Amino acid sequence: MDLAAAQKFADEWVAGWNSRDLDRILAHYTDDVVFTSPKIVQILGDPSGEVRGKEALRAYWAAGLRLLPGLHFTVEDVRASVDTVVINYRNENGQSVSEVLTFRDGRVCRGLGAYGPEN
Template identity: 70%
Template sequence: MRIDLAFAERYAEQWAADWNSHDLERILAHCTEDVVFASPRIRVLTGEEVNEVRGREALRAYWAQGLERLPDLHFTVEDVRVSVDTLVINYRNERGQAVSEVLTFRDGLVCRGLGAYGPEI
């Protein structure tokens, strides 16, 4: 799937709305069954020595923990970047922290994601 800026901007708007709804099914609907997601927050949240989760069900369990622990979670998109089959959403979380979400697509769905964090404010 080739990504263009118009698609990326529409996707980022929907992505933020889905996260801000706290509706896990809406969030997961964008992912393939075999999605892989990597983030330094995984080990912080789960207490396990892992940096990625594999598969939609594992991602469901991880994100469910995050939504439960962060009832005020809220994302504000600042800008979006594109590559061939990948987009980057630069946003601020509920604490004002700068975060980038790097999402690679296959057949219209996210097959790989990466969360990258800036300093806490």
């Protein structure tokens, strides 16, 4: 993936999140997506920190959107690799977050969220 395509994806990704439109967000993910995040532990109480499949991801993000009515992301930087995009952003609390997203056939098949210190 080149940097222009990665930036275009990041623009669509952040617009989906900031609109709080779960279907718009999930349209970028494969049915068999695997996603890991420490927020999965916090929100779902699952110590593995992992969800598997689009429907499990939907349930996790729906819970997150309910818990965070002020959710808003500001993209700071986008990076591209062969089949991976890294989106560095700040969340509604000003916390630095990196989203690492690996693609298969134009959609995200694996993702992870990594969080910096809370402000």
